[in-house]
Each structure stands twice: as C-alpha cells, then as structure tokens.
Amino acid sequence: MELGMIGLGKMGANMVERLQQGGHKITGFDPSAEARKAVQVAGAGAVDSLAALVGALPTPRVLWMMVPSGKITDDTVDALLLLLAKGDTVIDGGNSNYKDTLRRAKLYAEHGLGYVDCGTSGGVWGLKEGYSMMIGGDGQVVEALRPIFETLAPAKDQGWGRVGPVGSGHFTKMVHNGIEYGMMQAYAEGFSILKHKVDFGLDLHQVGEIWRYGSVVRSWLLDLATDALGKNPNMEGVAPYVVDSGEGRWTVDAAMELNVSAPVITLSLMERFRSRDDDSFADKLLSSLRNEFGGHAIKTE
Amino acid sequence: MELGMIGLGKMGANMVERLQQGGHKITGFDPSAEARKAVQVAGAGAVDSLAALVGALPTPRVLWMMVPSGKITDDTVDALLLLLAKGDTVIDGGNSNYKDTLRRAKLYAEHGLGYVDCGTSGGVWGLKEGYSMMIGGDGQVVEALRPIFETLAPAKDQGWGRVGPVGSGHFTKMVHNGIEYGMMQAYAEGFSILKHKVDFGLDLHQVGEIWRYGSVVRSWLLDLATDALGKNPNMEGVAPYVVDSGEGRWTVDAAMELNVSAPVITLSLMERFRSRDDDSFADKLLSSLRNEFGGHAIKTE
C-alpha cells in the first residue's frame, strides 16, 4: 500500500523502515531535514510539508500520524482537515488520550474522513520484532488498512486487531501502559529487596537470567531488566528519578470514572511522583509531627 | 499507693511527677545519677539499683517499667524475677511487642508474680494532660492498681481501662500506633498537596487553624501539626527523613496474621522506609528499564 507517515522521529522512522521492508511505498513528512534524510536512506520518499505529503499520495489517501500526543497532534489533525478529501483516512498511532481521539474522530466523521486510533506498543524494538497494535475505528475502514497492520505486526496474524469503535484502541493502549507501570514497579521492588539482602551477596543479573527461563515471572520486561542489570549491576550514574508520560494518570482517571479499584497501578504512578521529589514536604512534616508529640529528635538537613 | 518506677527517662520521669502530684509515693530507679536527681527534685525517692528499689518498697510490691522495648525490657524482667516475691506485680508501661509480653507474663505467672501490660499513649504531653492507657492483665490485679491509673489518666474515669487479658494492652496500643501512622500520613499528604498548589499561595498554618475548629478532620494531631506549621511554615532545616519505632511493623504483622487488609496503615509505614532511602535502587532500575524499551533518556546523577 501507499501510506504517508507524519512524524519521522524514533518511532515513526522505524515504522517507515519496517513498512518499506514489507513492500509498501511510504512517503514521510517531518520538519527536520535530518529526519527526512534518514528515511530516504531507507528507501522511502520524504517531503517537507503536510501539503506536499497530501499531494504526493494517491486517493483515497492513508496517513499515519506518529507525533507527540497533545498540541502537536491537535495541530496536525486540524491542518489535515483542510487538506484531505472525503474517503481519506488518518491513523493516530501515538499515545493520545482516548477522549481526545473521540473528539477528533467526531470532527473527521462530520467531514466524511476516516479516523482510526492505533495504540502502538513495542518501543524501539518494534522495527526488529514488530509492533503490538490495538486498533479502534470503523470495521470497514480498519479492514482496508489490513496490509499495513500485517506488516507492522510481529506476524501477519499476531499482535494486532480491531478491538472496537474509534477510541477503543487508545483506551486499550492506555490500560496496557497502566499494567506496564505495575509490572515494572513489581520487578523494581523485588530486585530492590534482593539488593538489600547483602548477606546473601546476590548477583541480580544472574537472578534475572535464571528467572527468564521457566519461571512464573518471565516476561519481556524481565528480559530487559536483566539486560540492564548486566550492563550496570549497581545502576551507577543513574538518578533515582522516574518519568511518567501520561498514560498512567489517564488509567487512574479511567479507574476513578469507572469506579474500579486499581491500587497497584495507582501506587506505581505515585511512586514515580515520589521518585522525583527529593525534598518531600510531607516527610518533613511527619518528622516534625513526631517531634511534637513524642519529643523524638528531628534529623536536620 | 507506693510504686517503684524503673526508668526515669522522658516518659518515666513525667509519670513520676504526675503520680507524686496525685499523692502517691514513688521511688525511682535509673542508672543515670542525673535522671535520679531530677525525680528527687519532684519529691520522689530514687535509688541506684533494682535490688535497692525492690528493697525500698512495701510488700506486695508494685513496679512500673518504663524502659525501651526489647533487650532492656527483657533484662529488667529477668533481673526482677530473682528479686521479687509472690504477690508482687510488675507493670510494663512501654511499647513492648505483645508477643514478648505474653511470653514474659507466662514466666511470671509460673512464679506467682503479677504481670500487667499497659499500652501508654500521650507522649511528652502526658504529664500535663494525662495518659491514655490500654491495660491487659488479670482483672483483680488490675483493679488493685486503680489508684495509679486514675492519677495517670486525664481524669479519674477517662482514658484508661482494662481491655482484656495480659497482652491485650500492648496489642491495642500497637494498633493505636498503626492508626497514628495512617492519620499522620493523611495529614502530611493533604498539606503537601496544599503546599504544591502555589498559585493559591495558601498559608498552611492558617488552614490548620481553621480546621482545628468545627471541621471533620479536627484532632490532637492536627493541633500539633498546626503548631509545627506555625513555628516552621516551610519546614526549614528539617530532613525529609521519617523514623519508625516498631509498632507500625508489628501492626502490619498482625494484619497479615489475621488476614485483615490494612492498606493505609501499611502504606504509611512503607512511605517512612521510602523517606529514608534517598538513593532508591528500585527507582534507578525503573529509569533504566524505561530506557531499555522506549529509548527514554535516563536522568544521570
């Protein structure tokens, strides 16, 4: 198929390469000349404006957005609305909030444009191993995109599917990331307990390697954690500072809206906040409060 | 009544003073000459050995231990066993683990000695405001000690009671402290949220003052938090480092033994551990793991 890729960053460029390898004809757009050049090396076309991209594609057009969620996605969605024609389809492959997706899809539907949300997992490994894709949108529209998904996925019939109407793809991906937070935190806590049991002198990389084969906790995240522990067993030079990128919060929002108890996912997010606060006011107040009632000494800074 | 007080530290000395003021005749023992002198100033007697203390009391003797839980309590219990006579009673007013109390009481019972556990709350304010006392032990033995408890309590009939057999006093006090952890953490989180809402420029001391009167969250701990916030609104010089002294852990142990879910008490304890780890291995591993799968930048130290 022919497809226009909007955004040739880390994720977008990898997808272009995988699609080209799969026999598709991709034209990419990115404001960065360097990013455009990189995909051209991989055999894809590249243009320097959205208008040029739309002009370069046969109708009905198919465009895949792989840009940061939020304002850039909104700007792109708005700009495309003016450039596209009835029957064209835009796929949002990024990590948009599903509520934004619902809003954008409604707007596109009013203009006879197809809008598909594709929650995409796999990170930087997707080029090699394929992407896991949770897709929301009209059944016929998604079906027409089948060749694209079959190429991006790990295998023709694996790792992708239309999970429901528009919005459901991003919703499912959001929950996927919430689960990811919980799993990561579980591993981090476990390895931390092992690390602190100094009298056993455990080699965490070795433990990870053992667990990778045959254990109940084997997983791809464990493969990666084990790799990280092999490269840097004591995490030297790494700050205990954990970023979050939105999906965890949205999952907590969803849990609250749906009245679902999700303590582990929520706590995993909270721990990330805590990691970024090395001067906790709450803890200072707790220490002062202990002093107030018990006369316990306050540790000073 | 006549009573021997073992341990003339912060808590013990205050109790001696309150008991003397209440008309009791107290003889204290502490290895520190300074501590002994302090209670003598308050009108109590003071001796420099357990043997001297036992010798100074009329039979049947009543002794109150106010010493750190653990080894010192065990040593004292063992030493007294050799010095006391049938009919004497020892009260453990400290924060002993109730399982240790059960063990010690069994030993004492075998020797015809009374053993009473008194979970004591009130901290450094007890001298002025009286102590809240949860008492475990034989009903008749406890009844014989009534004049002591009536004096130590905030009022004759308030703030004290025999809650059950030996061990139950320390068990109840342990749970009291677990609740205390949860309440403190709730306030600390709330004030922290207020603090971070910088655009409202809230005065936390003022908010605490408002809440102290008529609000649902009014409490003695709030009185103290408000006082602390008045004295040091930004908690300057206070390290975000929160000590725990055992009862919280024992409460979690008890919850696990009894199969009771206690997420808030448990999390409050965990947050104290977290406060004391400013170089979290778990968080470093999380940051590395994000880099592994998503190529996300690692913040370096």
Added chain:
Amino acid sequence: MELGMIGLGKMGANMVERLQQGGHKITGFDPSAEARKAVQVAGAGAVDSLAALVGALPTPRVLWMMVPSGKITDDTVDALLLLLAKGDTVIDGGNSNYKDTLRRAKLYAEHGLGYVDCGTSGGVWGLKEGYSMMIGGDGQVVEALRPIFETLAPAKDQGWGRVGPVGSGHFTKMVHNGIEYGMMQAYAEGFSILKHKVDFGLDLHQVGEIWRYGSVVRSWLLDLATDALGKNPNMEGVAPYVVDSGEGRWTVDAAMELNVSAPVITLSLMERFRSRDDDSFADKLLSSLRNEFGGHAIKTE
C-alpha cells in the same frame, strides 16, 4: 446582616437556624414547601422562587448557595446571573469542584458580581458546634461578609478565614475531605484488626472511649466512631458499602496534576470502590490465573 439562603436541605436549614439565632435576618428559598415551612418555624422568611428571593433582599444583595454540586449549582448560578445587579455577592457554600468555581467566578466578575467560595465542614453537627469555613474570594468582598462567617463559625475568631483568591476555598475543602478519607480508613483498618483478634475479646467501644482521652489518635472522628461502636458494636445490619461523593477523586486529580505522591488518600478512595464491588472481576481473574500456572483449586460461586 440580611442574607438569602438558596437550598434549605439538611445543611442549608441548619445554617439558617444558626444565623437567625445569631441575630441575622435570613430569607430562604427552596422548591419544597415543607423545607420552606421548616425555616419559617425557626423565624426566617421563605419564598418559592429565586426571583422572589432576589426581590426580597436589600441591595447590595448577599446570597448563599447551599445546593448539591454540579448541575444544580450551575443552573442556580446561571439563573442568578440574570436576576442580580452589580455589587451583589453570591457565596457557594457547597462542595463544588474548585475548577467549576473558577469558571463561575470569572463569569460573575465580567458582570460586576462578587463570587465567593466557602468550603464548609462540620456536617450535621454544624448547627450546634459551628462550621469550619475555608473561604476564597476578593479580600474586600469577604471582609464585608464577616458578620455571617463569625456567626456560622464555632467562635467569632475561630474556624474560619479567607485562605486566598476565589477557588482556594473549595480547593482547601477538597483536600480536607481527602485527609478525611485517609483518617477514616486508618481508624477503620485499626478497629478491624482489633475486631479480628478474637482471642483478646476486645470491646471496641471501650477501646474507642479510652483513646478519646489523652491518646495521640484522639479526634472528632474518633468521638463519632466510638459513638457508632457504642450504638452498634458489631455493625449489625450495616452493609460493607462505602459511598464517596467526589472530593476524594478530585483530591487524587489534584495530586496527579501537581505531581504529589498521595498514596494513603488514593488508597482510601480505592478501598471505597472495592467496597462497592462484591463480585470483583479482578479477583476472579487472579483466582483463575493461580489455577492456570499452579493447578491451584478455584473456589466456585
């Protein structure tokens, strides 16, 4: 002062009564004739429409809304906008989300109307004990309302104050309720642990009574919990079903927006969700998963 009270439910009617007792002249509005009659008995006036209420008040008018947050507040705010004149002031004494308050206040400011948010705590006890009030709004506008707040508060100078600009009152009240969730959960967990320690045969009402005097955990909520345990020691007939009314969720939202870790407040909310789900899909899946990997028996329904 003269004041119009909008909403004569449980809270509004009590406030009317307290204000009348304090020498103010109150006219109330409520669509229910019964509710109107009740405040008339207490000496207040009562009318059957917002227009009549506005007509009955001297200018500049002062109106206090005590209606459910959300749609009814919005409808009232919109209707008053058409009825009021420059210089009039509306106080929202309900549990509105502070973001809604900011939106409404902006609208009112554009019309030269005063808008004040008053987070009100104290529940059904406020009539007798006074209300704790966290007030947001323009300094001069709030100052002009001083006689009202002095009467509603527990004492002239206690339990109320302007904490900041408009919105800050409801924000502070929201966090107050978040803390309340955490405190309640801490007590509930503690009493539950005591309850499950059956071999000690503890009397929870007695324990609560002891803690009320001199202990670190004494509080108004403990007074109420103790009262509840006295009236119904085994909570007979009470379903283990805990409602939440929004402020807890908003506090979690705020924590997430401000990147503040608030595990205890959040978990307290989650436990309420959990209490209302007696057929947890998550737990069923966990049970099935244990069977999948370990062959462990599944408990059937």
Added chain:
Amino acid sequence: MELGMIGLGKMGANMVERLQQGGHKITGFDPSAEARKAVQVAGAGAVDSLAALVGALPTPRVLWMMVPSGKITDDTVDALLLLLAKGDTVIDGGNSNYKDTLRRAKLYAEHGLGYVDCGTSGGVWGLKEGYSMMIGGDGQVVEALRPIFETLAPAKDQGWGRVGPVGSGHFTKMVHNGIEYGMMQAYAEGFSILKHKVDFGLDLHQVGEIWRYGSVVRSWLLDLATDALGKNPNMEGVAPYVVDSGEGRWTVDAAMELNVSAPVITLSLMERFRSRDDDSFADKLLSSLRNEFGGHAIKTE
C-alpha cells in the same frame, strides 16, 4: 544420577518424570500407594517409607524433598537426620521460608550432611517446559548435583544457578513470588478496567492475544491470563476469592526487616486478604462513620 524423591504429589511426580526422561534413575517415596504407582508407570522406583528410600540409594545419597512447607518439611528433615550418613545431601525443592532453611541447614551441617535449598518455579508446566531453579548451598555440593539441575531446567545452561549460600535459594524464590503477586494484580486491575468500559464492548481474550505479541507487557503470565479469558471470558462460576500461600507475606516481612519500601507487592497481598472478606467490618464502620458526621444514609444488608 540416582536420586530419591520425597513427595510424589503434583510437583514431585512431574519432576520424577522429567528426570527419568533425562536418563536419571529415580526412586520415589510417598505415603500414598496411588502416588507411588503413578511414578512407577513412568519408570521410576517407589517405596513406602523414608527408611526404605534411604536404603535403596547408593552412598553418598542425594534426596530431593518436594513436600508442603512447614510441619511436613520439618518432620521429614528430622526423620532423615536419623537415617542419613555423612556425605549425604538433602535438597529442599519446596517453598520453605528461608529462615527455616537456615535453621535446618545448620543442624545438618553439624552432622556432616549437605543441605541445599532450591527455589523452584514453573508450576504444573515444569514437566514440559522445565523448571526455573534458584539454588542456595555450598558451591561444591551444588556442583555435584549439576546433572540433576541441567535436566530439570528448561535447557542445560538456562533457568538455574547457585545464587549464593544456603538459604539464598529460598529467599530468591520468595521474592520471585512477591513479584508474581504484583504482576498478577497489575494484569487483574488492567483487565478489570477494560471490562468495566462497557461502551467499548472489548473482548478481553482478543486484547490479551494482541498483547502477547510485540507489546511491552507480554509475559508468560499474560499467556496464561489470555488462555483463561479464552476459556471463560466472564469468569463464570469463579468466586472472587484469592488464596495466598505464604511467600507474599514473607516478602513483606523481608521488606520490613530490610527497610525497603515495597508498596505494590504489599498491596497485592492486602487485596488478596480483601478478596476473602465479603463482610468487611472496616467498610461497615466507614459507612456508619459517614452517617455519624454527615447524616449520610447507610446502605443496609
């Protein structure tokens, strides 16, 4: 090698079969005639007493215990102590608490007997896929057992290793299970959120299948959860009742002893307690408390 297997239940019998297939000569012991018969069918020998087992093995003997942790392990350890001779080795392949292991190993060392702890993961799938084994013990003793571990593991050099001195194997397995609790809870929460988003009509089995390929959350537990969701999408007939078998509690104990914050592992355990309490006293008290201060209606049973 020749090895005696003590305990021919689900796990032990599978191990015998895998070892026989690997060319080892196994003699099993189990009090159940049926269990003995089953391994005989698989080509192994079987005897009806520990003494007979010890008599049937060449010296130095190697015995593998695969019995429930706690009393049965203690009884077996004590009985073997009287039957074995210097140089013999006992491997505890069950889920013993590592503190019990340390105690037992000390006793065995005093008698010149080898004691090895092997934390074994893989559940009922181990026969087919091999077991993940975390081994603690003397280096030379473990090395001598290499042929056994190479056969039981998924591959000769994968999924097993000596992680440290005696006790460290069970400690590592304990933490493995703690992680397992956290991962399971993360999946359960995520699927529960998806389930409650009824307007998207998601097919959880399909979502699981998509995630299995290429996603960040792919894992063996996800494979199993997806299988479970395929067989019983609505978890019909499954009670929301989740058992725990000890390792989770021990992991929390270890976290407390080591002062490591482990909120997610701990909460996962607490949720299991919660799942087994369908009449929560804590929640009843919360509901009553809401009634006390706010006059909120209590849901009755």
